[in-house]
Amino acid sequence: MTLHETTAREIAGQVRSKNTSARKVAEHFLSRTRKHDKTLKAFLSLDEEAVLAQAEAVDERIVSGKEAGPLAGVPVAIKDNMCVRGQRTTCASKILENYVAPYDGTVIEKLRRAGAVLFGKTNLDEFAMGSSTENSGFGATCNPWDPSRVPGGSSGGSAAAVAARLAPLALGSDTGGSIRQPAGLCGVVGLKPTYGRVSRFGLVAFASSLDQIGPFAWNVEDAALLLSVISGYDPKDSTSIDKPVPDYLSTIAGGAKGLRIGLPKEYFIEGMDPEVEKAVRGAVKTFEKLGATVTDVSLPHTDAGLSVYYVLAPSEASSNLARFDGVRYGRRTAKAGNLLELYERSRAEGFGPEVKRRIMLGTYALSSGYYDAYYLKAQKVRTLIRRDFEKAFEAVDVLLTPTSPTPAFKAGEKADDPLQMYLSDVFTISCNLAGLPGLSIPCGFSAGNLPIGLQILGRPFEEDRVLGAARAFESATDFSRVPGGLI
Amino acid sequence: MSLTDQDVNHVARLARLSLTDEERDRMRTQLGKILDHIAALNKYDVTDVPPTSHVVAQPNTGREDEPRVFDNIEGILAGAPDKEDVFFKVPKVIE
Numbered sequence: 051m052t053l054h055e056t057t058a059r060e061i062a063g064q065v066r067s068k069n070t071s072a073r074k075v076a077e078h079f080l081s082r083t084r085k086h087d088k089t090l091k092a093f094l095s096l097d098e099e100a101v102l103a104q105a106e107a108v109d110e111r112i113v114s115g116k117e118a119g120p121l122a123g124v125p126v127a128i129k130d131n132m133c134v135r136g137q138r139t140t141c142a143s144k145i146l147e148n149y150v151a152p153y154d155g156t157v158i159e160k161l162r163r164a165g166a167v168l169f170g171k172t173n174l175d176e177f178a179m180g181s182s183t184e185n186s187g188f189g190a191t192c193n194p195w196d197p198s199r200v201p202g203g204s205s206g207g208s209a210a211a212v213a214a215r216l217a218p219l220a221l222g223s224d225t226g227g228s229i230r231q232p233a234g235l236c237g238v239v240g241l242k243p244t245y246g247r248v249s250r251f252g253l254v255a256f257a258s259s260l261d262q263i264g265p266f267a268w269n270v271e272d273a274a275l276l277l278s279v280i281s282g283y284d285p286k287d288s289t290s291i292d293k294p295v296p297d298y299l300s301t302i303a304g305g306a307k308g309l310r311i312g313l314p315k316e317y318f319i320e321g322m323d324p325e326v327e328k329a330v331r332g333a334v335k336t337f338e339k340l341g342a343t344v345t346d347v348s349l350p351h352t353d354a355g356l357s358v359y360y361v362l363a364p365s366e367a368s369s370n371l372a373r374f375d376g377v378r379y380g381r382r383t384a385k386a387g388n389l390l391e392l393y394e395r396s397r398a399e400g401f402g403p404e405v406k407r408r409i410m411l412g413t414y415a416l417s418s419g420y421y422d423a424y425y426l427k428a429q430k431v432r433t434l435i436r437r438d439f440e441k442a443f444e445a446v447d448v449l450l451t452p453t454s455p456t457p458a459f460k461a462g463e464k465a466d467d468p469l470q471m472y473l474s475d476v477f478t479i480s481c482n483l484a485g486l487p488g489l490s491i492p493c494g495f496s497a498g499n500l501p502i503g504l505q506i507l508g509r510p511f512e513e514d515r516v517l518g519a520a521r522a523f524e525s526a527t528d529f530s531r532v533p534g535g536l537i
Numbered sequence: 538m539s540l541t542d543q544d545v546n547h548v549a550r551l552a553r554l555s556l557t558d559e560e561r562d563r564m565r566t567q568l569g570k571i572l573d574h575i576a577a578l579n580k581y582d583v584t585d586v587p588p589t590s591h592v593v594a595q596p597n598t599g600r601e602d603e604p605r606v607f608d609n610i611e612g613i614l615a616g617a618p619d620k621e622d623v624f625f626k627v628p629k630v631i632e
Contacts, residue, residue: 061607074611101604134610135612138613149614150615150616151612152609152612152613152615152616153609153612154609244590244593245593245594246595259591259592285600289591290594290599291595326621351581354577354578354579354581356574357551357574357575357576357577358578360571360574360575361575361578368552372553375553376618377618377625378613378616378617378625379613379616379617379618380616380618381618382618382619386628388628388629388630389627389628389630390553390614391555392627392628393553394553394554394555395555397552397553397554397555398555398556400561401554403560406554406560406564407564407567407568408557409552409554410545410548410549410554410564410568411568411571411572413548413551413552414544414548414568417547417548417551424575426588427578427579427583428578429588429589430583430586430588430589431578431581431583431586432588433583433586433588433589434581434583434586435588436589447569453617468567468570468571469570469571471575472571483589483592484592484605485592485593497616503593510592510593510615
C-alpha cells in the first residue's frame with residue numbers, strides 16, 4: 051500500500067516505529083502535490099523547505115528516543131486563514147497578499163507539539179465567505195472528482211487536498227458549513243466541532259459567534275485523532291470552553307446499536323435532488339440494519355436559518371474586517387491624500403466583490419435605526435432555532451440530514467447570483483447558529499460519479515457520539531474512495 | 538426592498554469602502570434582493586423571546602491584567618506598510 055492510501059494514524063505509527071521516516075512521508079506527499087496541484091490548485095503556498103525541516107526534526111526526536119506525538123510525521127494542510135508563524139497567511143485576499151504571520155495560532159502550536167508536519171496553506175473563498183472557493187483572490191480550486199466542478203467552500207482547498215490525497219489530513223474552518231459542505235462535495239470526512247471546543251486564537255475572524263476550526267480526513271478515525279489534538283480550553287480565546295477533551299479515538303468504536311436517530315422533516319423537502327435523497331435514505335436504512343432506531347422529528351424554524359445567518363454573519367464580519375485599514379499590516383493604497391482616503395481606497399483595492407457585499411450588508415444591518423429590525427430580531431429567531439434542536443434532542447441522540455441539496459455544481463454556475471450560492475448552505479447553517487457539532491461523511495455517488503454527503507448533527511460536546519455514529523456507518527459501507535486518475 | 542444610491546453611498550461611507558459607480562449599481566440591486574430574502578424573519582413572532590447572546594452557556598471569564606511581552610515585534614513591524622522606528626506611519630491626520 052502506498053503512503054497516500056495509508057491512514058494518518060498508520061503513518062504516525064510507522065514513523066514512530068521507524069518503519070518509515072517523516073522525511074520520506076513528506077517527500078511522498080510533496081511529490082504528489084507537485085504532480086497534481088497544477089490542475090487542482092488546492093494550495094496557495096507550500097514551503098517545501100519548511101516541510102522537510104519539520105519532518106527532519108520529527109525524525110531526530112525519534113532517533114534520540116523522545117516522544118514524537120500522536121501525529122508524528124503526518125502532513126497536515128492548513129486553510130490559509132490560520133496564522134502559521136513565518137508563513138504567508140492571505141485569507142485568499144489581495145488585502146493580505148504579502149502578510150506573513152508573526153505568531154502561531156493555538157491549533158498550530160498544538161499540531162507542532164503533536165509531531166505533525168505543517169503542509170502548506172490551502173485555498174479558500176476570500177475570508178471564508180463563499181461556498182465554492184471561486185471567491186478566492188488567487189484563482190479557484192477544482193473538485194478532484196471532476197475538474198469542471200467546484201470543490202465547495204469555503205474550505206475547498208483543504209477538502210480537495212485531502213480528497214486527492216495530497217495530504218492525509220487538513221484543517222478547515224466552518225462558519226455556516228465551510229467544512230461540511232466541501233467535505234460532502236469532495237467525498238471526505240469533515241467535522242465542525244461544538245462552538246468553543248477548539249480555540250479560535252490565530253484564526254482570522256469572519257463571524258466570531260459562528261466560526262469553528264475542525265478536521266478533514268480520509269476516514270472517521272483520522273478525524274477523531276486530529277480533533278483530539280486540536281481541542282481544548284485556551285486562555286487566549288475566552289469563548290473556548292474549559293471541559294476535558296476525551297480521547298475521541300477510544301470513544302468511536304461503540305457501534306450504532308440502540309442509537310436514537312432523528313430525521314428532521316424540514317430537511318427532506320419536495321423537489322430535493324433525487325440522487326441525494328436516495329443516498330441519504332439508503333444511509334438511514336444502513337443505520338437501521340445496524341440496530342439504530344429512526345424517528346421523524348421537526349425543526350419548525352429551519353427555513354429561518356438562512357435569513358438569520360445572512361444578518362448575523364455579515365454583521366459580525368463587517369465589524370471584524372474593520373481592522374483591515376491599511377495602517378498596521380496588509381495592503382495600503384498608493385493613492386491616499388488623507389487618512390479617510392487611505393482607509394476607503396486600501397479597502398476598495400484589497401477586498402473582492404463578495405467580501406464587499408457582506409461588509410455592506412452587515413454595516414447596513416448594524417446602522418443606526420436598523421439594529422432592532424435586523425440584528426436583534428435575528429438573534430431572537432436564533433433562539434427559536436436553538437430551542438428546536440434542544441427539543442429534538444430530548445427524544446433522539448443524533449440527527450441525519452443531507453449535507454448539501456445537490457452534488458458538486460459546475461464552476462461558474464452560481465457565481466453571478468449570490469442568493470443561489472447562499473442556498474447551497476441551507477442544510478449546514480442551523481448547526482452553526484445553534485453551536486452544535488456536525489459531521490459530513492460520504493454516503494453515495496451520483497450517476498455522474500460525484501460524491502454525496504450525509505450530515506450527522508449531535509448535542510453540544512457530543513462529538514464522541516457523532517463520530518461513533520459515523521464510524522459505525524463507515525464500517526458497514528464502502529464510500530470512501532480515491533477519485534479516478536489520482537490513485 | 539429597494540435601496541437608493543444615497544443609501545448605498547451612506548453605508549459605503551460607514552464601512553470605509555469607496556465604490557465605483559458600477560459597484561454601487563450592482564450593490565444596490567444585489568443588497569435589495571438579499572434584504573428581501575431576509576425580510577422572511579418578519580413572519581416569526583419573537584415577543585418574549587430573548588436574543589441569543591452565547592450559544593453555549595458560560596460564566597464571564599476574567600484574568601489578571603498583567604502585561605506580557607510579545608516575542609516577535611520585528612515580525613509585526615516587517616508587515617507594516619510604512620513605519621519609522623517602532624511606529625506605524627500614516628498620512629497627516631491633523632491639518
